Amino acid sequence: MKRYFNYIFALVLTSISLACHGGFEEDVPREMLLERGIVLNVTGGNLGLETRADAMADSDNESAVKHLDIMIFHDAESDDDKSLFYAERATVANAEGQVSLGVDINTIEVGAKYWVYVVANSTLPASTFANISNVDALVRLTQQDYNLHLTASGLQSTPTHFLMDGVAYMGTSEPVRAQAITIADAPITDVVELSVKLRRAAAKVVVKMVASENIQFANDIEGATPGYYVRNTPYKTRIINDGEVRTSNYLETTNESMSPYFKWVTDSENNITSVEVTLYVYSHIWETNDSFNNATNLLIDIPAYYNAEVNGSRTLRAHPNNYYQVPLSKEFLFERNHYYEVTAHVNAPGAEDFSEPVEVTDLKYSAYPWTEQIINVGGQVGPEYLKVNLDELKMFNTNIDSESLLFSSSSPVTISVTDSYYVDKFGIKKTISPSTYHISATTVSGSISGNITVKSDSPTNNTIRYFTLVITNETGQSESVKVEQYPLVYIVNILGHYSYREDFKTGNNAPTTYYNKGSSISTLSLSSYSNGKWSYSYSNNVGRGFWSSKVATEDYGEDASDSKKGRSRIRYYSWGNSNTTPSLGNDTDNPGNARMYHIRITATSGDYRLGLPRMVSDGNQQYTDVGEDNEKLVSPSFMTASRLGKVDIQNYGNNLTNNERRYAMARDHCANYVEVDRDGNVYDNWRLPTASELNIIIELQGTKSQSADAIDYLLDADYYMSASGLVYNKGRSNTTAASESVWAIRCIRDAY
Numbered sequence: 001m002k003r004y005f006n007y008i009f010a011l012v013l014t015s016i017s018l019a020c021h022g023g024f025e026e027d028v029p030r031e032m033l034l035e036r037g038i039v040l041n042v043t044g045g046n047l048g049l050e051t052r053a054d055a056m057a058d059s060d061n062e063s064a065v066k067h068l069d070i071m072i073f074h075d076a077e078s079d080d081d082k083s084l085f086y087a088e089r090a091t092v093a094n095a096e097g098q099v100s101l102g103v104d105i106n107t108i109e110v111g112a113k114y115w116v117y118v119v120a121n122s123t124l125p126a127s128t129f130a131n132i133s134n135v136d137a138l139v140r141l142t143q144q145d146y147n148l149h150l151t152a153s154g155l156q157s158t159p160t161h162f163l164m165d166g167v168a169y170m171g172t173s174e175p176v177r178a179q180a181i182t183i184a185d186a187p188i189t190d191v192v193e194l195s196v197k198l199r200r201a202a203a204k205v206v207v208k209m210v211a212s213e214n215i216q217f218a219n220d221i222e223g224a225t226p227g228y229y230v231r232n233t234p235y236k237t238r239i240i241n242d243g244e245v246r247t248s249n250y251l252e253t254t255n256e257s258m259s260p261y262f263k264w265v266t267d268s269e270n271n272i273t274s275v276e277v278t279l280y281v282y283s284h285i286w287e288t289n290d291s292f293n294n295a296t297n298l299l300i301d302i303p304a305y306y307n308a309e310v311n312g313s314r315t316l317r318a319h320p321n322n323y324y325q326v327p328l329s330k331e332f333l334f335e336r337n338h339y340y341e342v343t344a345h346v347n348a349p350g351a352e353d354f355s356e357p358v359e360v361t362d363l364k365y366s367a368y369p370w371t372e373q374i375i376n377v378g379g380q381v382g383p384e385y386l387k388v389n390l391d392e393l394k395m396f397n398t399n400i401d402s403e404s405l406l407f408s409s410s411s412p413v414t415i416s417v418t419d420s421y422y423v424d425k426f427g428i429k430k431t432i433s434p435s436t437y438h439i440s441a442t443t444v445s446g447s448i449s450g451n452i453t454v455k456s457d458s459p460t461n462n463t464i465r466y467f468t469l470v471i472t473n474e475t476g477q478s479e480s481v482k483v484e485q486y487p488l489v490y491i492v493n494i495l496g497h498y499s500y501r502e503d504f505k506t507g508n509n510a511p512t513t514y515y516n517k518g519s520s521i522s523t524l525s526l527s528s529y530s531n532g533k534w535s536y537s538y539s540n541n542v543g544r545g546f547w548s549s550k551v552a553t554e555d556y557g558e559d560a561s562d563s564k565k566g567r568s569r570i571r572y573y574s575w576g577n578s579n580t581t582p583s584l585g586n587d588t589d590n591p592g593n594a595r596m597y598h599i600r601i602t603a604t605s606g607d608y609r610l611g612l613p614r615m616v617s618d619g620n621q622q623y624t625d626v627g628e629d630n631e632k633l634v635s636p637s638f639m640t641a642s643r644l645g646k647v648d649i650q651n652y653g654n655n656l657t658n659n660e661r662r663y664a665m666a667r668d669h670c671a672n673y674v675e676v677d678r679d680g681n682v683y684d685n686w687r688l689p690t691a692s693e694l695n696i697i698i699e700l701q702g703t704k705s706q707s708a709d710a711i712d713y714l715l716d717a718d719y720y721m722s723a724s725g726l727v728y729n730k731g732r733s734n735t736t737a738a739s740e741s742v743w744a745i746r747c748i749r750d751a752y
Contacts, residue, residue: 426566
């Protein structure tokens, strides 16, 4: 989660007009209240700041406070029993101290609890708050603001200030949940300080229209009338934030006269690169059946030149009117005091007809709490804040990203790179030097907002590269962004725990696993072959068949010796008829590799084609098809079984000397194979790889002496069975090809 920093400033009201309810002593001099009375410290609003008409998105206007309605209620179990004790409206004339309340301190009950609600800038009359009966009535109060989206723009018939609210608390730390407070533990003889943090009822929406290489925005085309309007604006809200987002906020299309108030963004050569629109809406959620008809949309007209093809050559053509429609609510939801940013990439001209705008579909949405920006008053130190739009950034097949990361800060920032590493084939974190791979992040020197450009050489070892960016401003505030950089082909690994076969069972029993005795089956042997199918014999005689269940009983961590680090002790396991726990047999590997490898490929080559290999079914199970056209196919995302599923075939004589018999046995094994990882995740649906998938693995793993970073020397037999026949392992350690009677099986599964 991001952190947003709010800074309290104290504000004195030297000229206050009051609408009071209950207990105010007219003969108590107001200047005495700073010595003996109740003082309210306000955060989140800028008291006394005049609205300016020339800054629609100016943070001064977004936090300006015109007046406060302060209400004190007796505490009770239900809202309708929390009766009003006192109310006043404070109209701000200047801002040089704290807000002192006009309540008669002698009427404050010692030890009693009260609720103190504060509303800023409400357009309702003061009498509405002075005569309200209880908290329930306050919560049900609503306010309507036509042309809310143009608040503080200075245009006629538009709101001048933003509605805000908050619940007061004692001390300087706001509680997680609003609560009643004890104003007086004893008769008040001094100043009692309360605090309140004001938050806006509106949400802020910023739309950024970014031109592509074929579009050039312009504000000098003859006959152009650039502007925008908003369709279906939520303009009604509850005065008090009760935590709910409603569907009944009376959507209304704004006036169809186009507002010219948007920002032209230019580059160093004064070319217009984008257009920004800032607008405001009240909270709203759309029901599914009306979201497409009534959701909020921006209709915008941006004059532009378009790089069009005319008579075989490209030329810039002027388009005075380009009407685009931008959907503003991705999830059909606006929340109070939230900031929504919509980036729309424009790559074609818009519509010339106002009534038929082109809908922009290349959109990027982001949402986070709207930071309360406090403006400096009377020469005090200004607001200190730092905001970065992302916690995490993923870079796919690129060594530079200059668009995804955005920051906003009260002072210039510096950016450092920390914790750069990759995870190797045994799950071990390997630290790397940022300078070696030219890892850096920069922004325009001295800037306080804008893009952050991230650079890093593309990984060449088939691993994901990880590093962290630390953005720090001059006041010491910092934000971190975790970056993951992905190459075209990358591999991650998953530590396996035990294996078994789905057919290790009798009748309706569950299969025998390391944690389930079942039918006490752990070993499989060939029986006979007929009509393209094998029959098998099952037992718990470990190691006597062609495959037995295995378990990784120990995992060696980073503290182990280099020969064991990240590896496991792999053993056979079985269940005797009288056993209550599994028996552990001989080691198959110690140390061994119990890791499954997940390989993702994003580019086709001349040697293979990306695509899901075709499967065939015999009614009960599915198998990789033996067809020649399947040989060249490689799944874009597949996992390899670990050595818990390894099968070495030898000493079976003529039983497995032809491809038909090999395929029948190998396909059965993969279709029945199951592997479970250390977290208890079950991986089934294994299949025989295609010839190209086997060659991919062989190429990625290299030779035994090459020690690839991302994948172990996984296939170490001379031949491996594919759906279309044996594939020679060109990376084997032997220099002379062995007989085809010695071969192995390594199953894979598609993983998405």
